[in-house]
Every structure is written in structure tokens, then in C-alpha cells.
Amino acid sequence: MSKNLVIPIGPQHPSLKEPACFTITLEGEKVIEADIGIGYNHRGIEKSCESRNYYQALYIIERVCGICSHSHSTCYLSGVEKLAGVEIPRRAAFIRTIFGELERLHSHLLWLGVAGHEIGFDTLFMYTWRDRELVLDILAMLCGNRVNYGINTLGGVRRDLEPQHIDDIRRMCAKIEERNNYYVNLALSDATLAARLSGVGMLSKEDALKYGAVGPVLRASGVKSDTRRNDPYLIYPEIPFDVITYDSCDVFGRVVVRVLEINESIKIIRYCLDNMPDGDIIAKMPRKIPAGEVVSRYEAPRGEDVHFIKANGTDIPERVKVRAPSEANWHSMAHMLKGDYLADTPIIIAAIDPCYSCTDRAITLNNAAGSKRTDWEAIRKHGIEFYRNKGVDVSRILLPEKINY
Amino acid sequence: MLDFHTLKNSIIERFPNLSDEYFREDGTRLWVKAVLPQEFITLFDFVVKELRFDNFHMTVGLDSGDYFEIIYLLSNAENQMLNLRQRTVSRDDTFAASVYPYFENALFHERELIDLFGIDVQGLPAGHRYPLPDKWPDDNYPLRKDWKTEFFDKKTLTYDHEAAAEAERLRLEEEARKKAAREAAIAAAKAKKAQQEKEAQANE
Amino acid sequence: MKKKIPGAIIKTAFPTIFQKPATVGYPFEPLKIDDDYRGELTYDAEACIGCSMCMRDCPANAIEIINIGTKEDKKFKAIFHLDHCIYCGQCVDSCPKDALVMSNNIELASLDRNNLKVERE
Numbered sequence: 001m002s003k004n005l006v007i008p009i010g011p012q013h014p015s016l017k018e019p020a021c022f023t024i025t026l027e028g029e030k031v032i033e034a035d036i037g038i039g040y041n042h043r044g045i046e047k048s049c050e051s052r053n054y055y056q057a058l059y060i061i062e063r064v065c066g067i068c069s070h071s072h073s074t075c076y077l078s079g080v081e082k083l084a085g086v087e088i089p090r091r092a093a094f095i096r097t098i099f100g101e102l103e104r105l106h107s108h109l110l111w112l113g114v115a116g117h118e119i120g121f122d123t124l125f126m127y128t129w130r131d132r133e134l135v136l137d138i139l140a141m142l143c144g145n146r147v148n149y150g151i152n153t154l155g156g157v158r159r160d161l162e163p164q165h166i167d168d169i170r171r172m173c174a175k176i177e178e179r180n181n182y183y184v185n186l187a188l189s190d191a192t193l194a195a196r197l198s199g200v201g202m203l204s205k206e207d208a209l210k211y212g213a214v215g216p217v218l219r220a221s222g223v224k225s226d227t228r229r230n231d232p233y234l235i236y237p238e239i240p241f242d243v244i245t246y247d248s249c250d251v252f253g254r255v256v257v258r259v260l261e262i263n264e265s266i267k268i269i270r271y272c273l274d275n276m277p278d279g280d281i282i283a284k285m286p287r288k289i290p291a292g293e294v295v296s297r298y299e300a301p302r303g304e305d306v307h308f309i310k311a312n313g314t315d316i317p318e319r320v321k322v323r324a325p326s327e328a329n330w331h332s333m334a335h336m337l338k339g340d341y342l343a344d345t346p347i348i349i350a351a352i353d354p355c356y357s358c359t360d361r362a363i364t365l366n367n368a369a370g371s372k373r374t375d376w377e378a379i380r381k382h383g384i385e386f387y388r389n390k391g392v393d394v395s396r397i398l399l400p401e402k403i404n405y
Numbered sequence: 406m407l408d409f410h411t412l413k414n415s416i417i418e419r420f421p422n423l424s425d426e427y428f429r430e431d432g433t434r435l436w437v438k439a440v441l442p443q444e445f446i447t448l449f450d451f452v453v454k455e456l457r458f459d460n461f462h463m464t465v466g467l468d469s470g471d472y473f474e475i476i477y478l479l480s481n482a483e484n485q486m487l488n489l490r491q492r493t494v495s496r497d498d499t500f501a502a503s504v505y506p507y508f509e510n511a512l513f514h515e516r517e518l519i520d521l522f523g524i525d526v527q528g529l530p531a532g533h534r535y536p537l538p539d540k541w542p543d544d545n546y547p548l549r550k551d552w553k554t555e556f557f558d559k560k561t562l563t564y565d566h567e568a569a570a571e572a573e574r575l576r577l578e579e580e581a582r583k584k585a586a587r588e589a590a591i592a593a594a595k596a597k598k599a600q601q602e603k604e605a606q607a608n609e
Numbered sequence: 610m611k612k613k614i615p616g617a618i619i620k621t622a623f624p625t626i627f628q629k630p631a632t633v634g635y636p637f638e639p640l641k642i643d644d645d646y647r648g649e650l651t652y653d654a655e656a657c658i659g660c661s662m663c664m665r666d667c668p669a670n671a672i673e674i675i676n677i678g679t680k681e682d683k684k685f686k687a688i689f690h691l692d693h694c695i696y697c698g699q700c701v702d703s704c705p706k707d708a709l710v711m712s713n714n715i716e717l718a719s720l721d722r723n724n725l726k727v728e729r730e
Contacts, residue, residue, distance in 0.1 A: 035532070057668075133631065140646060145696070148697075295434055328462075
């Protein structure tokens with residue numbers, strides 16, 4: 001009867017993009033218990049929105065996350081515009097949809113690269129991130145920045161699409177579609193990828209519904225649920241597109257769902273470009289929003305994003321609450337980690353496409369002028385003490401002698 | 406398809422003390438006014454088990470002055486959204502019933518209520534606090550309206566209660582002064598108008 | 610489902626040996642930046658009327674407009690905190706007189722924090 005080994009993964013770890021502390025209990029190589037500690041990226045966004053007016057709060061909410069920034073901004077504005085009783089012009093709705101789908105494109109390509117990197121397939125990582133640059137160049141041309149687009153404003157959008165922009169977008173869509181055919185072939189016919197990812201991170205349909213999974217994780221377990229169809233917003237009621245599901249309930253299914261969703265996004269962008277009406281891009285909005293409460297939902301690349309806004313008649317919101325999609329997927333992840341091997345842990349954590357910044361939303365800024373410099377010995381001692389308080393003893397790990405720090 | 410009439414009636418039938426004015430319809434969402442913890446837990450049980458609202462989205466904590474409120478967003482297979490509310494008895498008696506027995510994914514949301522509002526949600530399993538760090542001082546609940554970020558010292562992790570009380574006193578004084586000035590201006594304008602009318606009458 | 614064969618990537622990976630690399634050798638090569646990229650702010654003191662709408666709408670308190678003249682003969686000066694600014698451009702939209710314009714200069718990093726507080730007249 002061997003003793004169970006407790007391993008901490010995090011808060012700083014090479015395979016994690018952002019800090020989180022997973023405490024994994026192992027029996028041999030199998031994970032039998034996983035405890036999630038998040039909250040390192042908490043930034044005080046909800047509190048800071050309560051002392052800023054709606055225009056300032058828009059930019060704060062946009063910066064909850066770098067890659068789902070347009071989702072958060074559009075979701076927030078759907079709520080505020082509904083409270084004010086203002087309907088945005090149709091052309092603005094089309095432009096917001098195009099940006100939302102461009103964001104989905106580059107977010108899924110990013111994820112494909114990260115997943116490839118986690119399993120050691122670095123060539124896929126390089127390819128997808130090279131293709132992603134095509135999308136980011138288009139976004140920089142359209143709105144002035146590669147992420148955090150700032151295209152939305154209260155009542156509509158800030159910049160219009162010129163005819164030469166539309167041609168560039170079409171050319172980019174054609175290129176990405178051709179490259180994506182290659183990824184679809186890779187996902188469906190490459191034996192190594194299938195062997196590595198099939199059966200890993202199983203989440204059955206009942207468990208996915210019970211633990212409240214959202215987004216591609218839910219759709220890879222066979223549940224046909226997409227906020228663009230469940231609770232339509234902008235112009236999605238008119239656009240013909242398919243909700244992609246797959247029945248394998250494992251990480252391989254999530255790869256297939258995301259790769260096929262790239263094709264659907266390209267279809268949606270083409271539909272919007274073909275049917276774009278002329279007209280204004282902004283409607284007049286009052287500075288003071290009438291009192292009320294509203295809940296708005298949006299399908300971000302990672303799943304369903306829910307915002308709650310309470311207004312009190314002044315130009316400062318009373319309460320803004322954001323539930324990002326990654327927050328809903330944490331419990332399913334804890335469940336998925338059990339029963340799999342330690343070596344599968346990075347890809348399972350990456351498979352829900354976690355956005356730690358979206359999950360936590362408050363920071364305490366440290367004044368850099370008051371920080372103190374410290375040396376390696378002190379850091380090592382602090383690290384050992386930190387983990388001892390969590391019940392894990394890492395002091396017996398020895399460091400190699402002659403390293404220049 | 407999205408018919409809230411039947412839904413409202415089935416809730417009122419089981420809970421007759423919830424009259425029609427407790428409900429508000431808003432497109433695809435039905436909002437219900439706040440109820441106290443004991444009644445809330447039976448209402449929640451009914452809505453989840455019998456009306457099959459088994460998709461839990463999130464909780465929202467609110468500081469409503471005299472008490473705290475928690476909003477629960479649920480939806481069902483037909484994508485109708487029902488927003489139930491629970492309220493605490495008062496600002497000091499902050500007991501609230503937990504929905505963890507029904508939805509395990511409510512865990513992080515309820516921990517957030519405990520940490521950021523100080524609402525006493527009971528029945529959660531042991532674990533790390535979320536989202537505040539372990540060294541956070543007690544009795545400091547950031548999302549309450551009377552806790553202001555500018556009085557919190559991030560280095561020493563202490564809240565300056567005197568400075569906060571002083572600032573609040575100055576703010577109330579300023580408001581009283583502005584109100585007095587407004588009333589004086591209104592009184593002066595009235596007196597001037599009365600004077601002008603008197604002069605006009607005397608001229609006739 | 611197609612038959613699963615290993616090494617499907619070789620057919621696509623092999624030609625890339627002969628292709629141009631996708632990376633840009635910045636800072637030794639120039640970076641291609643569009644004209645309407647959101648970069649540093651420029652300020653036109655003649656057009657400014659001192660309404661402070663930009664200060665009111667800035668999410669990060671990165672802009673200050675002060676009157677360096679007299680009460681009768683007003684002359685305005687702007688102070689930008691480049692380290693606080695989030696380059697959102699809301700001040701440009703809020704200004705009723707178009708006194709603020711965003712240039713596309715993004716090379717603003719500095720080793721000295723004091724260089725990031727710039728004054729414009």
C-alpha cells in the first residue's frame with residue numbers, strides 16, 4: 001500500500017500560461033484527487049466599475065481578457081443599450097458581428113497552437129500562430145490594435161469599414177480557409193494526434209450538464225448548446241450556420257469542434273460582408289442610464305459569457321458582475337483530471353482553454369517604487385515556506401551546484 | 406415558445422404568498438423579487454426539481470443598503486431564464502442558504518459572496534478562500550458600498566477607518582450645504598417674483 | 610472517417626524549408642504599422658477650450674488639462690501619463706473640438722519612469 005504523493009502544479013509553472021495552483025494527489029502515475037486554487041489574477045474590476053462612468057467602465061470591462069475582449073465589451077453594451085432603450089443601427093450590428101467572428105477565428109487558432117505545444121507538437125504551434133498573424137494584421141488595420149480592439153462604443157461602433165478593408169478581409173478569409181482545410185485533415189486523419197488525445201480528459205454528457213460546462217467543452221460531449229442559438233443577439237437570428245458537436249467527450253473531440261468552428265466563423269463573416277447594409281454606425285445615447293437591471297449573454301470563443309448590470313439613474317453603474325466562460329469550466333476540469341495520468345494533466349488543463357484573467361477579476365497594484373530586490377536564497381526559502389503551509393514539503397529537492405543566477 | 410404565463414402560474418399556485426407583483430418579465434427573462442432564506446430554499450427546490458430549471462449560470466451579490474441580496478440565474482431546456490433572489494434579514498444578520506447541494510458549480514460563486522460581501526453562506530465544503538489572498542485582513546469586504554479602495558493601504562493591508570469616516574462626514578456636510586444653498590436660491594427667486602407681482606399690481 | 614496515417618504533416622512541413630521565414634527581424638527591420646494604429650496622443654493647444662471632457666472620460670486618469678494663462682486670457686497645456694494611458698482613444702472621441710489626435714507612434718518604452726510623463730503645449 002503506497003503512500004499518496006501530493007504534487008503542486010503552480011502557481012508558477014512552465015506549462016501554465018497564467019498563475020494558478022493545482023494540488024494533485026497521485027497514486028503511482030494516476031491522479032486521484034485534484035484541488036484547484038485560483039484567484040491570483042483577481043484585479044478589482046467589479047469594484048472599479050462602481051466608481052467610473054459608463055464610458056470608462058466600457059474600457060475596463062474590455063480589458064478583463066486579452067483574447068475575448070470584444071465579447072466582454074459587446075455583452076456589456078448589449079445590457080447598457082437595453083437599459084437605455086436604444087437600438088443600435090443595423091450596420092453597427094453587422095460590424096460588431098464581424099469583429100466577434102474574427103475574434104473567434106484568432107482565438108481558436110491560438111488554442112490549437114497551445115494544445116499542440118502542450119503535447120509536444122511544436123510544429124503545429126508554429127503553423128497556427130503564423131496563420132493567426134494574418135487575422136491580427138487585419139484587426140490592426142481595421143481598428144488600430146491587435147487585441148483589445150476598442151471598436152465598440154455606447155450606441156454603436158467607432159470606425160467604419162471601407163471598401164478596401166472588405167476586400168482585404170475576403171482575401172484573408174480565403175487564405176485561412178485553405179489553411180484550415182489542412183488542420184481539419186490533420187485532426188481527422190493523423191494517427192499520432194488521435195492516439196495521444198483520444199480517451200484523455202473524459203467528460204460524459206451527464207457530467208458536462210451537471211458541472212455546468214459551457215462552450216466547446218460542452219459541445220464536444222454531444223450537447224448542442226450555443227448561446228448564438230439559445231439566446232440570439234445582434235444579427236445571429238438571420239445568419240445560417242451550424243452548431244458543431246462531436247460525440248467523443250474527450251480532448252480529441254474538443255480539437256475537432258474548434259477546428260470546424262473556424263470554418264463556421266468564416267461562413268458567418270462572408271455572409272455579413274455580402275449583406276452589409278448602408279447607414280449610420282452610431283446612435284445617440286444618453287449620458288445618464290435609467291434605473292433597472294439587465295442580464296446579457298454572449299457566445300465568447302470559450303463559451304457563454306454572462307453580464308449583469310444594475311443602473312441607478314446616474315452616469316455611474318451601481319453594480320456590474322461578469323461571469324466569464326472559463327469560470328464555468330473549472331469544476332468540469334477538476335472532475336476530468338481524476339482518473340488520468342499525470343502526464344496528461346497539462347493538456348487537460350489546456351483543453352478547456354482556460355482564461356485565468358477572465359475568471360478572476362480583481363488586482364491589488366503594488367507600487368513599484370516601494371518594491372525591494374531580493375536574492376535567490378531568500379526566494380527559495382519563501383517558496384519552501386509557502387508550500388509547507390499548504391502541506392507539501394519541497395525542501396528535499398536539491399539544486400545543482402554551479403549555476404549563475 | 407417562451408411563455409412565462411404558465412411558469413408564473415405554476416409558481417404562484419405552489420407559493421400563494423408570492424403575488425403577481427413579485428414577478429417582472431423582460432424579454433426572455435423572468436425576475437422574481439427577494440425572499441428570506443427559509444422560503445427561498447423551498448422555492449429553489451421546487452424550481453430546480455419540479456420545473457426542471459437545472460442549468461445554473463451565476464450568482465450576483467448586491468449591497469442594497471439595509472440588507473444584502475443574492476440573485477441566482479437559472480435556465481431550463483427551453484432557454485427561458487429565471488432570476489430568483491434571496492435576501493438576508495439585515496446588514497448585521499447575514500445568514501443565507503447555500504445552493505451547493507443542488508449545483509456543485511455554485512461553489513466558487515458562493516465563496517466569492519463570502520469573501521467579497523461577508524455574507525454568511527453555510528454548508529460549503531472546506532477549501533481555500535476565493536478570490537482574495539490568504540493574508541487579507543478580517544472584516545474587510547471590498548464590494549460593500551461603505552468600503553472604499555482609496556482608504557485601503559495595499560502595503561500594510563490595513564483599512565484606515567478614521568480617514569474614511571472623516572471623508573464621509575465631509576461629504577455629508579457638503580451635500581447639506583449645497584441643499585441649503587439650493588433652497589435659499591429658490592426662496593430668493595420666489596420672493597423676487599412676489600415683489601415683482603406686487604409692483605405690477607401697484608402700477609395698475 | 611479517413612484512414613489514420615502518421616506523419617501527415619510532412620507533406621506540408623517539408624516545403625517550408627525553402628520558404629521565407631514568417632518572423633520580422635524587429636528592431637533591426639522596420640515594423641509595418643498602419644496609419645490609424647492607436648499610439649501616442651498629440652495635442653493642439655489652439656483648439657482646446659478647456660472643457661475637461663477628456664479628463665472626465667479617461668478610464669485611467671492619464672490626461673490632465675491645466676490653464677497656464679490667466680482667467681481672462683486662457684491658454685491650455687496637456688500633461689499625458691504615458692504609463693497610465695491604455696491607448697483606448699476615448700478622449701479623442703469625447704473632445705468636442707478635435708484637439709486630440711492619436712498618432713501611430715508606439716515606440717514609447719523608456720528606461721526612466723520620469724520620461725513617461727510628457728507635457729504638451
